[in-house]
Amino acid sequence: MPQEEPLHSTIRRRNSWLATFKTLYFRELRVYLCTPFGWVILACTMALLGFCLQAVLQIMSKATGEGVMYYMLNNINFWFYFIFIFPLITMRSLAEEERQGTLEGLLTAPVTTTQVILGKYFASYTFYLILWTPLLLYPWMSHLANVYTNCRYGIIAEGEITYLMADWIGPYCILALMGTLFVAVGLLCSAMTRSQIIAGILCTSFMISFYFLGRVTELWGEFPAAPIFHYMSCTEQVSSFSRGLLDSRPAVLYLSLAVLTLALVKRVVDHRRWTR
Amino acid sequence: MSMVTSEHLYKAFGRFMAVRDVCFSVERGEIVGFLGPNGAGKTTTMKMLTGYLPPTAGTASIAGHDIMEEPLEARRHMGYMPENVPLYDEMRVYEYLSYRARIKGLYGSFVRKQVGFVIDRCGLEPKRKDMIRTLSKGYRQRVGLADALLGEPELLILDEPTNGLDPNQIRQIRELIRSLAAEHTVILSTHILSEVEMICNKVIIIDNGAIKAADTPEKLTGGLRAAGRVSVEYKGDLDPVMKELSLIPSVKKIIYEGLLPGGWQRLIVRAEPGTDTREKIAAVINRLGYPVRHLYRHIPSLEDVFVEMTRHD
Numbered sequence: 001m002p003q004e005e006p007l008h009s010t011i012r013r014r015n016s017w018l019a020t021f022k023t024l025y026f027r028e029l030r031v032y033l034c035t036p037f038g039w040v041i042l043a044c045t046m047a048l049l050g051f052c053l054q055a056v057l058q059i060m061s062k063a064t065g066e067g068v069m070y071y072m073l074n075n076i077n078f079w080f081y082f083i084f085i086f087p088l089i090t091m092r093s094l095a096e097e098e099r100q101g102t103l104e105g106l107l108t109a110p111v112t113t114t115q116v117i118l119g120k121y122f123a124s125y126t127f128y129l130i131l132w133t134p135l136l137l138y139p140w141m142s143h144l145a146n147v148y149t150n151c152r153y154g155i156i157a158e159g160e161i162t163y164l165m166a167d168w169i170g171p172y173c174i175l176a177l178m179g180t181l182f183v184a185v186g187l188l189c190s191a192m193t194r195s196q197i198i199a200g201i202l203c204t205s206f207m208i209s210f211y212f213l214g215r216v217t218e219l220w221g222e223f224p225a226a227p228i229f230h231y232m233s234c235t236e237q238v239s240s241f242s243r244g245l246l247d248s249r250p251a252v253l254y255l256s257l258a259v260l261t262l263a264l265v266k267r268v269v270d271h272r273r274w275t276r
Numbered sequence: 277m278s279m280v281t282s283e284h285l286y287k288a289f290g291r292f293m294a295v296r297d298v299c300f301s302v303e304r305g306e307i308v309g310f311l312g313p314n315g316a317g318k319t320t321t322m323k324m325l326t327g328y329l330p331p332t333a334g335t336a337s338i339a340g341h342d343i344m345e346e347p348l349e350a351r352r353h354m355g356y357m358p359e360n361v362p363l364y365d366e367m368r369v370y371e372y373l374s375y376r377a378r379i380k381g382l383y384g385s386f387v388r389k390q391v392g393f394v395i396d397r398c399g400l401e402p403k404r405k406d407m408i409r410t411l412s413k414g415y416r417q418r419v420g421l422a423d424a425l426l427g428e429p430e431l432l433i434l435d436e437p438t439n440g441l442d443p444n445q446i447r448q449i450r451e452l453i454r455s456l457a458a459e460h461t462v463i464l465s466t467h468i469l470s471e472v473e474m475i476c477n478k479v480i481i482i483d484n485g486a487i488k489a490a491d492t493p494e495k496l497t498g499g500l501r502a503a504g505r506v507s508v509e510y511k512g513d514l515d516p517v518m519k520e521l522s523l524i525p526s527v528k529k530i531i532y533e534g535l536l537p538g539g540w541q542r543l544i545v546r547a548e549p550g551t552d553t554r555e556k557i558a559a560v561i562n563r564l565g566y567p568v569r570h571l572y573r574h575i576p577s578l579e580d581v582f583v584e585m586t587r588h589d
Contacts, residue, residue, distance in 0.1 A: 013352070013381035013427065023378040027364075035366050101362030105423070108326040108358075109379045110351040 020111050024119030028093070032127040041088050045131050048081040053138070068142050069135075069167040070242045073174075079235070083211060087203035089127055090186025091196045093120045094269070098194040117265050121187055128179045132172065139167045167242075174241035174250065178234060181254040182207065184261035191268045210234065277340055279304050279431055279461040280325065284334035287320050287485075294320045295485045298334075302478070304430070307457050309476035310465035311578070313586050317485040318465040319359055322435050325463070326356045339430055352381065355424030359435040361416050365409040369400055369419055372408060373426065380427040394422040398452065414445035421452065432456065434464040438471060450475060469578045479578065483586040497576040504547035505574040506554055507533075509540045512566030517543070520560045526551045540569065 032038030049072075056071040072078060097103040106116055146160055189202035214233030217226050230236060237250045280302040287295040295317040302308050310318045323329040325336055327343045327350060336343050341350040364372055373391045382390055395404055398418040403411060408419065417437065424432050437453060438446045446468075454475050456462060466472060472479055473493055480490045489496055504526070510517070514532065521530055526547045533542040547553045554571055561568050 012383075012386055014383055015348075015381060016383075019383065020379060020381070023375060027375050031366065100365075101358060101360065102364060104323075104328055104358045105356070105362055105376075106379075108328050108351060108356045109376070110348045110381060111379055112348070 015110075017115065021115050021119055024111065024115055025123050028120050028123030029126055032089070032123065032130075037092075038127060041085070042131060045081070045085065046134055048077075049134065052077045066243065067167040068138055069171045070239075072135075072138065073171055073238050073242045074235075079211060083207040084204065085128070085131065086182040086186045086207055087189070087200040089131075090124050090183055090190055091200040091203060092190070093124060093187060094190040094265075095194055095196045095199045099196075113266055113269050117187070117191075117262065117269065121184060121262060121265075124187065125179055125183045128183055129176065132175055135171075136168070170241040170244045170246060171238070173246060174238050177250055177254045178237075180258040181261065182210075184258045184265070188261050188265050188268065191265050278302060279306075280336065280338055280463065282321075282325065282334070282336040285321065285324055285331045285336060286333040287317075287324060287329065288332045293485055295324070295331075298482070298485075298487055300480055300487060300490055302431075302461060302463060304461055305457070306478050307453075307462045307476045308464070308478045308480060309472035310463065310480050310482060311467065311469070311472055311582060312465075312482040313467065316483050316586070318482055319435055320485075321482065322356075322433055322463070322465060326354065326433060327351060352427070353429055354431040354433055355426065355429040357420040357424040357432075357434045357437060359439065361420035363408045363416060363419060363423075365407070367408055368405055369408060369411070370395070370404050372419065373422055376423050377426045382427060390426055390428075394425045397425060398422040399448075414441055414448070417441060417445070417449060418452075421449070425456070428459075430461060432460045432462045432464075434462065436465055436467075438466065438468060446471070469582055473578050481582065481585050488585040489581070493578055496581045497578060498550065504528075504549045504551050504553070506545045506547065506557060507570065507572050507574070508543045508545060508557055508561070508568065509536065509570035510543075510561050510566045510568045511539050512541065512561075512564065514541055516564055517541075517561060517566070520564065521545060521557060524553060524556050524560070526553055 052072055052075060053068075055075060055077055056068060059071050059075075060068070094103070097106065107113065149160070185206050186199075186203045189206070190196075190199040192202065193199050210232075211234060213229060214235050216229040217233070220226075231249065232253060237247070240247060241250075278301040280300075282298055282300050285295055285298040286293070298317075298321055310321070312318050320329065324331045325338065325343065327347045330344065338350040339353040341353065343350045367375070370391065373394065374387055377387045377390050395401055398421050400415070400418055400422060403415050406415075408416070411419065421434070421437065424434065434453070438449050441449065450471060453462060453464065457475075464476070477492060478490070479493050479496060481488045481496075518530055518532070521527060521543075524547075527545055528548065529546040531544040531546070533544055536542055545553060545557060552573060554573055558568060558571060
């Protein structure tokens with residue numbers, strides 16, 4: 001509910017939660033998009049996706065039946081760089097503010113800690129989603145490749161690169177869902193320290209442990225507590241989502257953990273002020 | 277109603293008491309100088325007033341709003357410039373100020389108007405489109421000041437506004453602060469004493485976390501030991517002069533400073549604060565028939581007050 005308050009004759013202010021949030025959000029997004037920082041991450045991700053595609057085409061020449069995106073995401077190459085995306089995009093957000101002292105200016109302005117944190121969170125998350133937009137080109141590129149092959153060599157069934165509509169929806173859903181939690185965790189790591197490096201290391205180790213927790217059943221086989229590990233196994237979720245099997249359980253897992261983590265971030269930011 | 281009231285503020289960092297029992301009030305339109313040696317608790321006190329650091333005990337209010345109970349309302353009434361002026365380096369001056377104005381609740385055309393106004397006010401027009409990263413220290417300081425002015429706050433809290441500037445820049449910033457006094461209440465901290473003497477109409481001296489004195493600069497310097505001190509140089513014998521001078525009622529102590537080249541004797545006469553003994557001293561020495569070449573009554577400065585209040589030896 002915007003509320004206007006005449007202060008002096010010349011200016012007016014309003015107390016709108018959403019307007020302040022939007023200001024904070026767009027500034028954070030600007031950091032990604034108007035500095036080399038974001039573009040370097042975007043370029044590296046693109047390059048790595050390219051390597052991945054190369055490997056996928058090798059696989060697809062032998063085995064078919066699933067879409068390009070399935071092989072793209074169910075590939076050790078993918079996890080190898082996916083894990084490092086989150087520390088990279090979140091490590092600087094709160095740690096850098098803390099180190100430069102700009103957090104002081106921010107928290108002494110008439111804004112709440114929640115607004116600041118949500119602004120940062122959603123900006124990082126938006127940038128994370130932007131990172132995956134180039135992936136939209138792949139099904140389209142497969143289509144072009146098929147058309148080209150057909151024109152050049154005539155219709156050969158084995159030469160077709162299969163792509164499915166589920167190629168878009170499934171993988172994007174699971175990438176978006178995983179992002180909600182992992183960005184929040186990155187922000188938490190960033191809130192805990194004033195050093196970007198330490199924040200990055202913390203977040204990377206969380207990512208790696210989370211990844212390996214999902215593969216516990218592969219190492220130990222089935223045992224009574226195994227369903228828990230199946231439940232939180234990101235590799236299994238990615239595999240089923242990229243086949244087009246949408247499941248609500250990962251949504252519950254990631255969204256609830258993301259909310260919990262954000263609540264923790266708020267506690268950490270406030271706590272640092274209480275004790276210093 | 278006072279602009280700022282601080283009631284028994286305490287701040288502990290672990291076992292270390294950084295601020296203890298700080299009580300003061302600032303009336304509308306005052307320019308208050310926070311004085312103190314490094315590490316005395318000036319910055320901590322200011323951070324508590326802005327609500328960035330919560331006090332361990334005690335409370336403060338700004339324009340009637342308690343800093344802990346209604347932090348947002350209290351912050352709307354003040355502009356704060358932190359020490360060393362942290363700014364976002366990757367933004368341009370104009371962008372940064374617009375962003376800060378929006379955060380402070382300005383909207384629409386008010387943002388443009390206010391930003392234009394503070395840029396004008398702080399002399400930032402030539403640097404308006406520059407990256408903050410490329411600005412010199414003096415201009416960074418001005419951007420910080422412009423930021424504090426956004427939204428026309430009634431109270432400005434400036435933490436060492438002239439820290440690290442060259443003498444010309446210090447003069448410019450000082451002029452700027454003085455010109456702000458008409459519309460704003462200002463609290464500034466510094467350890468440059470002449471600065472306080474020039475612009476402040478109230479001084480709070482803080483040392484070891486506690487307030488040592490809070491008054492106008494005139495009253496502070498008036499009550500000093502140094503206030504009644506007179507130095508004399510004459511040519512002649514020492515003993516009769518010492519004897520005669522000690523008979524003057526308000527004289528408390530006479531210190532012999534030594535023989536200067538050419539046979540001139542130098543004495544320091546300490547008298548009661550607020551008395552002027554020059555006339556009587558001159559009469560005494562004249563009566564003895566000695567020539568006098570120097571007779572000076574020490575005018576106490578804030579520096580004397582500062583040293584007297586905060587020295588630990």
